[in-house]
Amino acid sequence: MNKTTIIERLKSLLDEKVSIAWNAMQAAQASANEESKSSAGDKYETGRAMAQNERDRYAQQYEILRQERLQLERQELAAHYERVEFGSLIETSEGWFLIAISVGIIPVDTEKVVVISPGSPIGSQLLGKRIGEHFQFRGKSCSIIRIE
Known part of the structure; x- marks a missing residue:
């Protein structure tokens, strides 16, 4: 991605x-x-x-x-983040998320990315998390695989 x-x-x-x-x-x-x-x-x-x-x-x-x-x-978009913050592209067990502005799902190549604001319910859960940490999404426990 x-x-x-x-x-x-x-x-x-x-x-x-x-x-x-x-x-x-x-x-x-x-x-x-x-x-x-x-x-x-x-x-x-x-x-x-x-x-x-x-x-x-x-x-x-x-x-x-x-x-x-x-x-x-x-926004300076760093190549790699230690923790989830504004500008982070996050690969999770449930798919890709980008913390930026509230747009929703956008198709990119063959994948879909959920573009959310830091203030959204899922965005606020993800902020500050590191690789390997878990969060709740749609009633399921999900893990963070990668942060870019």
């Missing part, structure tokens, strides 16, 4: 999500602007407020995704 390939894949996925959120935010802003031109009275106020709320949701989503992307860029 190549950690650099996984990180590049994550960056690409985030770039796509950032672009989608940006475009949705722009479309919602355009819709809000159109509402202000089209009608008058309470109907206008309600429509404009709804469009503005939608724009704000997309703006918040955009900012979260942008910050996650920056976090991946700034």
